[in-house]
Amino acid sequence: MKKILITYWSGTGNTEQMANLVAEGASGDGIEVILKNVSETSTDDVKNADAVALGCPAMGDEVLEESEMEPFVDSISSIVEGKPCVIFGSFGWGDGKWMRDWYEKMEGYKAKLVADEGLMVNGEPAGADEDSCKELGKTLKDSIS
Numbered sequence: 001m002k003k004i005l006i007t008y009w010s011g012t013g014n015t016e017q018m019a020n021l022v023a024e025g026a027s028g029d030g031i032e033v034i035l036k037n038v039s040e041t042s043t044d045d046v047k048n049a050d051a052v053a054l055g056c057p058a059m060g061d062e063v064l065e066e067s068e069m070e071p072f073v074d075s076i077s078s079i080v081e082g083k084p085c086v087i088f089g090s091f092g093w094g095d096g097k098w099m100r101d102w103y104e105k106m107e108g109y110k111a112k113l114v115a116d117e118g119l120m121v122n123g124e125p126a127g128a129d130e131d132s133c134k135e136l137g138k139t140l141k142d143s144i145s
């Protein structure tokens, strides 16, 4: 059975809601979806997954959350090479610089980014944003089906 890992950091629950929707879109077709907070996620979880979705909101000054998510992302730099990946996260007031920088970082790791850009949602996902999150999960699933 193919496995999709969805791991995220979320302070106030918006990116967590996105992760739940990505998981919904990735489910079905005999895929095992593993949804975890980054604090419970190991590098082996990434190794063992056929595809990975990573979620983190814009924090600090347009950066990834620095105590858990950024070190985790750095720790999987060699593991994601060639692995289908997508990235997503919620933001508040910025222009998405954190997501563009993160996408570039993942490209530098040679991850196989299967969506053209990271998915950003302003605040809580609602309406069309919910569909975009589910679609992102489906895109990831389709990349390994």
Ligand SMILES: Cc1cc2nc3c(=O)[nH]c(=O)nc-3n(C[C@H](O)[C@H](O)[C@H](O)COP(=O)(O)O)c2cc1C
Pocket (backbone or CB within 6 Å): 009, 010, 011, 012, 013, 014, 015, 016, 057, 058, 059, 060, 061, 062, 063, 090, 091, 092, 093, 094, 095, 096, 122, 123, 124
């Ligand atoms: C400490 C802190 C720093 C933040 N920095 C940014 C930022 O640089 N740019 C931005 O667009 N939003 C920023 N935000 C807003 C969050 O990205 C936004 O509230 C998001 O919805 C939080 O997602 P979460 O509920 O998954 O934690 C910041 C929020 C906090 C608490």
